[in-house]
Amino acid sequence: MSAPKEDGRRGSTGMSHLWPLPALALAALLPWLPDVPSFWITLLNYTGISAIVSIGLVVLTGIGGMTSFGQATIMGLGAYTTAVMSKSYAMSPWLGLPAGLAVTACGALVLGAVTVRLSGHYLAVGTIAWSAALYYSFANLDFVGRNDGIPGIPPLEILGIKLIDGRASFVVIWIGVILVALATNNLLDCRAGRAIRALKGGTVAAASFGVNTARTRLLAFVYAALLAGFAGWLYAHMQRSVNPTPFGFYPSIQYLLMAVIGGAAHIPGALLGAAVVTIVNDRLQDVLPRLFGARGNYETIVFGILLIATLQWAPEGLWPHLRRLRARHRSIQSDAAPLVARAMPAQGTPVLEVTALRRTFGGLVAVNDISFSAGAGEIVGLIGPNGAGKSTTFNLITGVDTPSGGAVRFRGADISARPARAIARLGIARSFQHVKLVPTMSVIENVAIGAHLRGHAGALSGILRLDRTEDARLYAEAARQLTRVGLAEVADRPATSLALGQQRIIEIARALCLDPVLLLLDEPAAGLRHNEKADLADLLRRLRAEGMTILLVEHDMDFVMGLTDRLVVMDFGTKLAEGSPEQIRTNPAVIEAYLGADA
Amino acid sequence: MDTSILLILVQDGIVNGAIYALLALSLVLVFAVTRVIYVAQGEFVAYGALTYAALDGGHVPGAVWLLCVLGLAACVAGFWQARGRRDLATTVRLLGETIVLPAGIAGATWVLAPMKPGIVVDVLLALAIVTPMSPYLYRIAFQPLANASVLVLLITAVGLHLALVGCGLVFFGPEGFRAPAFSDAMLTAGPLMIPGQAIWIVAITFVLMLSLYGFFENALTGKALRATAVNRLGARLVGIPTESAGMVAFALAGFMGALSGVLIVPLATVYYDSGFTIGLRGFTAAIIGGLGSYPGAVIAAVLVGVAESFSSFWASAFKEVIVFTAIIPVLLWRSLRHRAVEDEE
Numbered sequence: 035m036s037a038p039k040e041d042g043r044r045g046s047t048g049m050s051h052l053w054p055l056p057a058l059a060l061a062a063l064l065p066w067l068p069d070v071p072s073f074w075i076t077l078l079n080y081t082g083i084s085a086i087v088s089i090g091l092v093v094l095t096g097i098g099g100m101t102s103f104g105q106a107t108i109m110g111l112g113a114y115t116t117a118v119m120s121k122s123y124a125m126s127p128w129l130g131l132p133a134g135l136a137v138t139a140c141g142a143l144v145l146g147a148v149t150v151r152l153s154g155h156y157l158a159v160g161t162i163a164w165s166a167a168l169y170y171s172f173a174n175l176d177f178v179g180r181n182d183g184i185p186g187i188p189p190l191e192i193l194g195i196k197l198i199d200g201r202a203s204f205v206v207i208w209i210g211v212i213l214v215a216l217a218t219n220n221l222l223d224c225r226a227g228r229a230i231r232a233l234k235g236g237t238v239a240a241a242s243f244g245v246n247t248a249r250t251r252l253l254a255f256v257y258a259a260l261l262a263g264f265a266g267w268l269y270a271h272m273q274r275s276v277n278p279t280p281f282g283f284y285p286s287i288q289y290l291l292m293a294v295i296g297g298a299a300h301i302p303g304a305l306l307g308a309a310v311v312t313i314v315n316d317r318l319q320d321v322l323p324r325l326f327g328a329r330g331n332y333e334t335i336v337f338g339i340l341l342i343a344t345l346q347w348a349p350e351g352l353w354p355h356l357r358r359l360r361a362r363h364r365s366i367q368s369d370a371a372p373l374v375a376r377a378m379p380a381q382g383t384p385v386l387e388v389t390a391l392r393r394t395f396g397g398l399v400a401v402n403d404i405s406f407s408a409g410a411g412e413i414v415g416l417i418g419p420n421g422a423g424k425s426t427t428f429n430l431i432t433g434v435d436t437p438s439g440g441a442v443r444f445r446g447a448d449i450s451a452r453p454a455r456a457i458a459r460l461g462i463a464r465s466f467q468h469v470k471l472v473p474t475m476s477v478i479e480n481v482a483i484g485a486h487l488r489g490h491a492g493a494l495s496g497i498l499r500l501d502r503t504e505d506a507r508l509y510a511e512a513a514r515q516l517t518r519v520g521l522a523e524v525a526d527r528p529a530t531s532l533a534l535g536q537q538r539i540i541e542i543a544r545a546l547c548l549d550p551v552l553l554l555l556d557e558p559a560a561g562l563r564h565n566e567k568a569d570l571a572d573l574l575r576r577l578r579a580e581g582m583t584i585l586l587v588e589h590d591m592d593f594v595m596g597l598t599d600r601l602v603v604m605d606f607g608t609k610l611a612e613g614s615p616e617q618i619r620t621n622p623a624v625i626e627a628y629l630g631a632d633a
Numbered sequence: 634m635d636t637s638i639l640l641i642l643v644q645d646g647i648v649n650g651a652i653y654a655l656l657a658l659s660l661v662l663v664f665a666v667t668r669v670i671y672v673a674q675g676e677f678v679a680y681g682a683l684t685y686a687a688l689d690g691g692h693v694p695g696a697v698w699l700l701c702v703l704g705l706a707a708c709v710a711g712f713w714q715a716r717g718r719r720d721l722a723t724t725v726r727l728l729g730e731t732i733v734l735p736a737g738i739a740g741a742t743w744v745l746a747p748m749k750p751g752i753v754v755d756v757l758l759a760l761a762i763v764t765p766m767s768p769y770l771y772r773i774a775f776q777p778l779a780n781a782s783v784l785v786l787l788i789t790a791v792g793l794h795l796a797l798v799g800c801g802l803v804f805f806g807p808e809g810f811r812a813p814a815f816s817d818a819m820l821t822a823g824p825l826m827i828p829g830q831a832i833w834i835v836a837i838t839f840v841l842m843l844s845l846y847g848f849f850e851n852a853l854t855g856k857a858l859r860a861t862a863v864n865r866l867g868a869r870l871v872g873i874p875t876e877s878a879g880m881v882a883f884a885l886a887g888f889m890g891a892l893s894g895v896l897i898v899p900l901a902t903v904y905y906d907s908g909f910t911i912g913l914r915g916f917t918a919a920i921i922g923g924l925g926s927y928p929g930a931v932i933a934a935v936l937v938g939v940a941e942s943f944s945s946f947w948a949s950a951f952k953e954v955i956v957f958t959a960i961i962p963v964l965l966w967r968s969l970r971h972r973a974v975e976d977e978e
Contacts, residue, residue, distance in 0.1 A: 101784050103791065148965045158787050159670060159920055160964050166913060167957040174950040287791055294788065330802045338796025342789050346777045349785065
């Protein structure tokens, strides 16, 4: 924890991922080496444009978990906008960039708003349909030249010099690639980007910490679309003509192929994939027709097989194989100003009141008119045999599931119809029976998701690095909670590399980051060793002393009996008994439920 | 627009819709059993159509070679997947399915094709050549990914589509073909002229739907498929081999795709890459129906067919745009109905 106080940026996940960037800068000198054939420069230009589109797919597909079969068509929106403006209306190509991006963003917002709420494959399927629709629009609308497209687009111009030469385009394109790589890296390392990455741990977990999952998915979708639009603008002015072909379904698949081959979750992977696919494509187009003795798109056979083979044998893509991914140290600014903490309610005031709560699944009554309450600074245990409805009750309280009847009141307000993220905002945090950590994030990054609602920085300030002070405070808080649960030393390990019991404790640290009034823990002691259980009990007692209210589902009776103030016993969805641990221990109905009638 | 044009458009739409319904039904079936969104199914339409056309011309269709190549690849894949736990019975079965069967079909084609045996034999031969490719592809491409997410399976299916279109070009060439109709009869009903082929299409679709219904309700294999669709793990626990369930589903999809091609090639010229846009319509219908409902898919398919014939009347250039945009309001409606995205399985 006492790492050197640098500006928090050094050693963060991203920058060390980007070691190829200096190499790229050197590569910028490539075109001026003697004897580099212009053919190779053209190929590198296409690689750069494709890389920008694939980096968008890294965010959307590799990290956001949404697949788009329409990236090339979105790229067409940017290309056609600038083509129409600079050719038909003779405006400066530079004006085409903001205009192209604006059109792309609007298009992506409409398409995204329609589809991002759906689960992954519906989105993917939707992209096939609307990209087909857009493609046929390009091919049939008069003002974009139908199938002939728009020829004679003016080139970019800097200080009166027209960038016509392939070498000049090379510089512009690869500056674009580097800017996009940096921006994407910054995005993934900021609060909004963590929310995108958190989607991999399941939308339920993300929503339980206040992430607006639909909006986060939309953000990833629009960001990827903007990169495609940018690539389209570059393409239009490099190619100096546009027609529908490069914006159809097959080019879209090719971009996806680049992302998958390179490694869909890594920015350098997108560059690698773009280079491999572009160069192989060019070679195949040269060789295969000679082999088959006729002209045609034979390379699609190779690419189709390549795509399937990659998914079967290297689903992570090439990049992770080239470079073993290992955890990187994230230095924490432990002197960052602490986050504002919530005022805890006075000891004993009612925090949670559950009245006649009910949840039915068809004919099955999972939770049958359960009523109980918990006051500030109290630990209440919810126990009962498997299938008693304890976890369902948790889901009803936290808004993951909607009650069929009854009410949940939190500090006097009815919260039974509210969505999970609104309930999180009120100060209710939870852990999960089946651990929901993000496997692709380190422990401390996972914990920082818990502090999502305590920061405000958006994606744009993240990309521009204006959020560093706030982000350092969020990470300092995450580190503080990790120290509090006693797992500071594993901060940089990949979250799912820990033992299951430790992962449960990490979930508690994440929940504490929310600064909760009410903490719901689903089997926190499962998988812990004896002394670890004792440490956990100590931690929960300290939290209680600070005024936190804790509701606990647990099967370990020693743990529960020694810790809780009050117990609620459930069996087959109904409340069997309620009282102090001593009362419950001797309650005949409870003994019967646990041990059978004859015991 | 007068009533007779309206009726003609509706008739056109229903005939096309019947084809799309066949495709949509098999897409729903394959998705339910294997979770694969079978984008490549459209290629079976083109393959079926072009194979039938080649046989009609008295040639040995290129698809025979593809069948043998895929059979061999499926054989290798089968041995690889079952390495270390292979016994004699399964080995014999695998060899029979992947080597003997295509060899037999190829031999029969070799003998029969130059004899120009007539429409019925041509059709049956075309179906026999194209149908087995689908389960072979399942074994090669999807079986190793049986536990992957829906999304990975979808990308795989798209990769398969890409490869199959390229193979179509290699084995069938770039020219388009037509083939003779099952019947040249022409019925007149008021202002309507109903070609015999249209009646064939609707009748075959109808019979197939009924027999599928019977298959799922009564036959043991059908019930096993339904059980697999509801719960793969549960089905395996009660001893249903989910792998062969997937194989059966893919075979049915291949058969229905090839049949659609055979039915459609008398009405429209089919090229090696025509399958995608035809398949995409079946696909749109399946999605509109929710990927889970057979009647929903059929109704949606007829709607897509009718929408297509009306839009080609009013704005033929934007036919495709209108048909594919139709999916967006449906998705919007679905997205408003779902409160939140559920976790991926």
